[in-house]
Amino acid sequence: MKAVPSQRKEFAIAVSPKNISSWQTLLNAAKIRQHVGILELAEGVKDDEIPPVLYHRKCHSYFTMKRxxxxxxxxxxxxxxxxxxNDSRRSIRGKPxxxxxxxxxxxxxxxxxxxxxxxxxxxxxxxxxxxxxxxxxxxxxxxxxxxxxxxxxxxxxxxxxxxxxxxxxxxxxxxxxxxxxxxxxxGESKGTDMEEAHCVEEDAYCNAERLAHEELYTYIRNDIIPKPQIVEMTYLVSRIESSLTSLGIDSVRKSTRKHIRRKLEAEFGESLHIVSNTNGRLLLYPDSMSKNELVKHAYGLQEKLKKLHHQMLQKISLKQKK
Structure with a gap:
């Protein structure tokens, strides 16, 4: 196995592509960057196969950054x-x-x-x-x-x-x-030096937070909107936290968790709906989810509750007979 695209010493765990789409994303980036190592691994690999390639999530994020x-x-x-x-006027020396x-x-x-x-x-x-x-x-x-x-x-x-x-x-x-x-x-702690260090740390966090939000937006556009489903906000927050960790952020700020709803509403507008259930938990679902699908989902939950209630009654009845 081979870890690409980074050969630097890292303490993060190397992972492999989770599916063909992930491998194709990596391969397309390698073609654009002319990365010899990945292109050699791809030789002889069939369209539905994934070669034995490993990478760090942080390196993969930088390597495949669209911009x-x-x-x-x-x-x-x-x-x-x-x-x-210029070819007609002079010869080109060296590599293209x-x-x-x-x-x-x-x-x-x-x-x-x-x-x-x-x-x-x-x-x-x-x-x-x-x-x-x-x-x-x-x-x-x-x-x-x-x-x-x-x-x-x-x-x-x-x-x-x-x-x-x-x-x-x-x-x-x-x-x-x-x-x-x-x-x-x-361990210096004087005046402008500490202020400059704080500015660098602040910039690094803001940039990592922006990248984490972009990854979340991509997930919503590719998975939630095309395949309508109901998702808990806590799950989306956990994805943000995981992205920040992979980008080298050790501690996630409260403001990041607090403002995620506002950022989602600003990014997607009426494309997403956010509601709270009776327990106060926020739920998110796409506008592409029809009323029929919502009714089916709610009915399915009711059936599960009825089944669980019936099983509990049966257990209580058996205990009383004993």
């Missing part, structure tokens, strides 16, 4: 047009740019090959990424900023793909994350 994939496809399309228009999100001869942050230091006016050389901690720090900074272009770049191993950057660009891009790490490690 990042759309960004890559858009850039690939632009690169192909540019290569086609459509196979890579960035050029190894340019800074992955500013996109330039040449840069001059503002203090001295001297030319600043590109630095090749050679440490995993640099790759990880860039990824954390990109997540805080929700920089989709950078997340697309970091979907591949930056060291193996020979990513380069200017030292000044790296420091400017990651200084908040680097400083918050230093504060946590040293």
């Amino acid at each position: 990042s994939l759309n960004s890559i496809q858009s850039q690939q399309s632009d690169n192909e047009i540019e290569l086609s228009s 740019s459509s196979l890579s999100v960035y050029s190894s001869e340019e800074c992955i942050i500013c996109g330039r090959r040449t840069k001059y230091k503002s203090e001295s006016g001297t030319r600043e050389n590109l630095v090749r990424c050679q440490e995993f901690c640099a790759d990880e720090t860039l990824r954390r900074a990109a997540l805080v900023k929700m920089d989709e272009k950078m997340l697309a770049i970091l979907s591949t191993d930056l060291i193996a793909s020979e990513g380069h950057y200017h030292s000044t660009c790296y420091k400017a891009y990651t200084w908040k994350v680097a400083k918050s790490n230093k504060i946590v490690e040293n």
Whole structure:
């Protein structure tokens, strides 16, 4: 078995695709990203088969993020047009740019090959990424900023793909994350440093919460609306909590649980209905659920209650006879 798309050290449990649809989602993302490992696993696999592939849920979420994939496809399309228009005037050296999100001869942050230091006016050389901690720090900074272009770049191993950057660009891009790490490690608790660390933590939580809500919305659109059913709000809250945990959030805030109803109503409007039962529990059902289906559902519950009541009476009667 092979864990993809991440080769970084993780403490999360690796899982396999739960169905063909999950595997196809992963495979489609791999085709767009030109991920050799997954594409090799897919060779010779039939349409109704799932290869022995493992991944971390958090890595899978980043790897299949639609916005990042759309960004890559858009850039690939632009690169192909540019290569086609310039082909008659010059030859293209190296690998086609459509196979890579960035050029190894340019800074992955500013996109330039040449840069001059503002203090001295001297030319600043590109630095090749050679440490995993640099790759990880860039990824954390990109997540805080929700920089989709950078997340697309970091979907591949930056060291193996020979990513380069200017030292000044790296420091400017990651200084908040680097400083918050230093504060946590040293136990510092002074003024602006703590405020900056709080801002980074707040941004990270807000971004993770947004991704968790998007995953919940996708579940509702794909499972609840097309297949009308009644769902308890507590179940939806548990899905949000699971998503946040998979995104690295250790503690779910009360405000996240409290405002889920308002967010659902704002997102779906009249497409969803939320009601409370006699015990005060919130129930959700889609507008696509007909009255006939509601009646059948209610009648089915009544029949179950009658059956349980009858069984209880029988048990009581047997005990009295004894």
